[in-house]
């Protein structure tokens with residue numbers, strides 16, 4: 289490729305989205321990705337015929353940016369049943385939005401998970417969360433999600449049984465200290481769309497983004513070691529150098545800080561540990577999220593991805609995914625796995641003894657923290673030098689959607705910078 293106008297460091301969703309928008313605007317770019325494949329935090333491995341996402345993830349079909357940028361039909365999306373199966377008082381209780389599954393209205397009304405008042409408050413919150421424009425979410429006063437739920441009048445029991453494991457699994461933190469701006473986004477998205485995974489696993493998303501770029505516009509196994517912001521020259525670990533009039537840092541905040549020689553920020557992220565098991569029979573029969581509403585033991589949430597997409601497991605086999613909040617050190621993995629299996633045995637009985645462990649993913653940097661005032665992080669932008677731009681989920685809502693929004697905003701700024709030069 290002749291010299292690109294823009295070098296993008298990082299081929300995660302944010303970097304790829306930025307490259308796609310630049311491509312549409314007629315601006316050439318080169319994505320330099322350190323790993324052997326694009327995708328960043330969204331990767332899928334094939335292990336013994338099972339497709340394993342590197343950590344349990346879902347796409348919400350209501351994400352507005354994703355709707356514009358992705359070709360949903362080509363991703364052959366497979367949907368989870370709305371609602372959740374909640375483990376509480378030694379049983380699993382379906383907890384389903386009766387407006388979306390009218391047939392389940394009676395089981396939900398009888399459910400011990402929530403008081404009648406909590407059910408009414410949930411319906412009211414749903415109506416409230418769908419009002420107004422999406423962009424209003426980012427200008428509302430913010431507080432922690434827990435404070436919001438309490439101010440809405442939800443009982444402590446319902447918060448513990450439902451919101452804590454459900455939102456804990458989304459925010460990857462159980463205390464619900466995450467900003468109400470992320471809560472508003474997530475709650476609205478869950479209320480208006482479906483939770484899905486593409487056929488073949490989540491990595492199909494970055495792959496689709498990459499497939500819309502010329503093949504020479506992406507270099508993998510290309511770790512950038514240094515950036516000279518005076519000449520916008522980057523040097524790879526291999527010693528190879530690339531220059532362009534603009535450089536985008538589409539890596540994590542920590543890597544961006546390092547490349548810019550800014551004071552290294554301490555990793556402000558939530559981690560998660562995801563265990564995958566194979567079994568001959570599925571422990572539940574519904575493609576639903578399973579939540580730990582009992583508040584004890586290591587499991588926060590689990591699912592049976594093969595009930596959502598049978599092709600993610602070999603014929604006759606089931607794939608089980610279990611998430612525990614927080615990353616675990618290698619030395620503690622075995623111990624945590626035994627505790628997870630003991631809890632699963634308590635839930636599903638002796639059949640758990642037949643489960644085979646496939647793989648464990650311990651991910652210390654899964655989601656950048658999004659506590660109230662996280663939008664101040666945008667100040668990071670102003671510390672950048674001429675011709676150097678940043679993008680990534682940490683600048684928006686820490687999510688796939690946020691990564692795509694950030695990629696678009698950065699591309700728009702780049703295009704403007706070329707136009708004004």
Ligand SMILES: Cc1cc2nc3c(=O)[nH]c(=O)nc-3n(C[C@H](O)[C@H](O)[C@H](O)COP(=O)(O)OP(=O)(O)OC[C@H]3O[C@@H](n4cnc5c(N)ncnc54)[C@H](O)[C@@H]3O)c2cc1C
Nearest residue numbers: 298300301302322328329343346512654680681687688691
């Ligand atoms: C376990 C888990 C569960 C999640 N669940 C959900 C979910 O259910 N729904 C949702 O919307 N979001 C979820 N997310 C968040 C979502 O995956 C991220 O917000 C999004 O993928 C971030 O994209 P990004 O491009 O900003 O960053 P990244 O994906 O981190 O991309 C950064 C890229 O930069 C590359 N890089 C780093 N250093 C260098 C270097 N020196 N040179 C070259 N390249 C470099 C990296 O290899 C990486 O590819 C989850 C994330 C995880 C990990």
